[in-house]
Amino acid sequence: xxxxxxxxxxxxxxxxxxxxxxxxxxxxxxxxxxxxxxxxxxxxxxxxxxxxxxxxxxxxxxxxxxxxxxxxxxxxxxxxxxxxxxxxxxxxxxxxxxxxxxxxxxxxxxxxxxxxxxxxxxxxxxxxxxxxxxxxxxxxxxxxxxxxxxxxxxxxxxxxxxxxxxxxxxxxxxxxxxxxxxxxxxxxxxxxxxxxxxxxxxxxxxxxxxxxxxxxxxxxxxxxxxxxxxxxxxxxxxxxxxxxxxxxxxxxxxxxxxxxxxxxxxxxxxxxxxxxxxxxxxxxxxxxxxxxxxxxxxxxxxxxxxxxxxxxxxxxxxxxxxxxxx
Numbered sequence: 001x002x003x004x005x006x007x008x009x010x011x012x013x014x015x016x017x018x019x020x021x022x023x024x025x026x027x028x029x030x031x032x033x034x035x036x037x038x039x040x041x042x043x044x045x046x047x048x049x050x051x052x053x054x055x056x057x058x059x060x061x062x063x064x065x066x067x068x069x070x071x072x073x074x075x076x077x078x079x080x081x082x083x084x085x086x087x088x089x090x091x092x093x094x095x096x097x098x099x100x101x102x103x104x105x106x107x108x109x110x111x112x113x114x115x116x117x118x119x120x121x122x123x124x125x126x127x128x129x130x131x132x133x134x135x136x137x138x139x140x141x142x143x144x145x146x147x148x149x150x151x152x153x154x155x156x157x158x159x160x161x162x163x164x165x166x167x168x169x170x171x172x173x174x175x176x177x178x179x180x181x182x183x184x185x186x187x188x189x190x191x192x193x194x195x196x197x198x199x200x201x202x203x204x205x206x207x208x209x210x211x212x213x214x215x216x217x218x219x220x221x222x223x224x225x226x227x228x229x230x231x232x233x234x235x236x237x238x239x240x241x242x243x244x245x246x247x248x249x250x251x252x253x254x255x256x257x258x259x260x261x262x263x264x265x266x267x268x269x270x271x272x273x274x275x276x277x278x279x280x281x282x283x284x285x286x287x288x289x290x291x292x293x294x295x296x297x298x299x300x301x302x303x304x305x306x307x308x309x310x311x312x313x314x315x316x317x318x319x320x321x322x323x324x325x326x
Contacts, residue, residue: 001037001038001040001041001042002035002036002037002038003035003036003038003047003050003061004034004035004061004062004066004067004068004070004071005017005034005035005036005054005059005060005061005062005067006059006060006061006062006067006112006113007058007059007060007113007114007115008033008034008035008059011033011285011286011287012255012256012283012287013033013059013287014031014032014033014287015286015287015288016057016059016256016287017031017036017054017057017059018031018287020050020053020054020057021036021050023053024046024049024050024053026038026042026046026050027039027040027042034067034070034071035067035071047061057256058256062113066109066113067113069099069101069106069109070109070110070113070114072099073095073099073106073110073118074121076094076095076098076099077095077118077121077122077125078125080094080095081122081125081126081129081148091118091119091122092107092118095118106118123159123163124163126148126159127159127160127163127164129148130144130148130156130160130168131171131243131247133147133148134168134171134172135172135243137172141153141156141157141168141169144156144168156168163247164226164247164248165222165224165226165247166226166228166246166247171246171247185212185231185232186209186212186213188229189208189209189212189218190205192220192228192229193205196299196301196307196308197301197302197307198299198300198301198307198308199300199301199302199304200299208310208312211312211326212231214326215233216231216233216312216313216314216326217231217233217234217237217292217294217311217312217313217314217315217326218230218231218233218234218310218311218312219231219234219250219310219311219313220308220309220310220311221249221250221308221309221311222307222308222309223306223307223308223309225249225250225270225309226247226248226249227245227246227247227248227249227250228246228308229246230242230245230246237284237290237315238253238282238284238285239284239285239286240252240284240285244285250311253282253283254282254283255281255282255283255287255289257281257283257289258280258281258282258283259280259281262278262279262280263280265278266278266280266296269296270296270298270309273298273306274298275295275296275297275298276295276296277293277294277295277296278293278294279291279292279293279294279316280292280294290315290316290317291315291316291317292313292314292315292316293313293314293316293319293326294311294312294313295311295312295313295326296309296310296311296312297309297310297311297312312326313326314326
């Protein structure tokens with residue numbers, strides 16, 4: 001028996017659903033994004049309990065037919081992107097023809113369930129393919145553009161930057177820096193400081209070096225909040241890999257327990273390029289929550305122009321160890 005779940009589109013959601021299945025004693029077989037496969041049918045009462053528990057978690061049990069259609073849309077898209085040549089017709093006409101449904105109906109259903117449009121989903125999948133090829137470092141940008149059916153390198157670069165906030169070249173350089181300077185994060189920090197022309201006093205630089213040596217969490221973003229670099233301590237705490245966070249926003253750390261009022265406060269302060277300090281419930285890649293103390297500081301160049309934000313923080317459970325330094 002398969003149950004399909006609306007809005008279950010992240011790993012954190014998957015962990016929440018796994019916990020609910022266990023709490024309710026359902027005959028679980030496998031939990032994956034968007035669905036739960038059960039070893040045996042469940043009663044109407046069990047289904048109702050599960051439905052209510054999902055609603056309380058911000059999720060929703062779906063009508064099976066509609067859920068299956070969402071999966072079919074994704075499968076058609078994935079198959080389309082894996083072909084050597086993209087269809088000559090528009091994506092909308094191609095998907096509609098393959099599934100024998102009106103595209104407007106498919107688009108509305110897809111957006112309602114996943115929270116994104118079909119076109120944005122397609123773009124996101126293509127960008128993930130670009131990232132993988134950039135990291136493998138076996139093809140030039142021109143070869144990647146050709147292999148993924150972009151009309152030109154310029155088209156690829158424009159779309160990549162629009163989605164990630166980074167150019168493909170800079171994304172590739174950051175990956176190289178992670179590999180090249182991993183033994184010495186202070187050296188990497190100075191490399192970034194020089195590259196971005198930050199105006200830092202010697203005392204500020206020493207404080208950041210000390211934070212790195214002490215194991216504090218450091219996270220660098222551009223003014224649009226796109227993550228450019230994360231310290232090894234961040235990766236160790238959250239369980240993410242660089243490919244999971246670079247080019248994303250810190251929103252990937254948020255979950256059901258994250259306070260929207262605190263998020264709003266942080267956003268307002270950063271919109272005014274002001275320093276902000278707060279405690280926030282974040283989530284690891286596994287879905288486990290933790291209370292995080294952070295201080296976000298604006299970084300400027302020698303002309304006083306805002307160039308980046310740098311978050312420094314620690315797991316509150318480790319406050320005695322990291323609090324004075326971070």
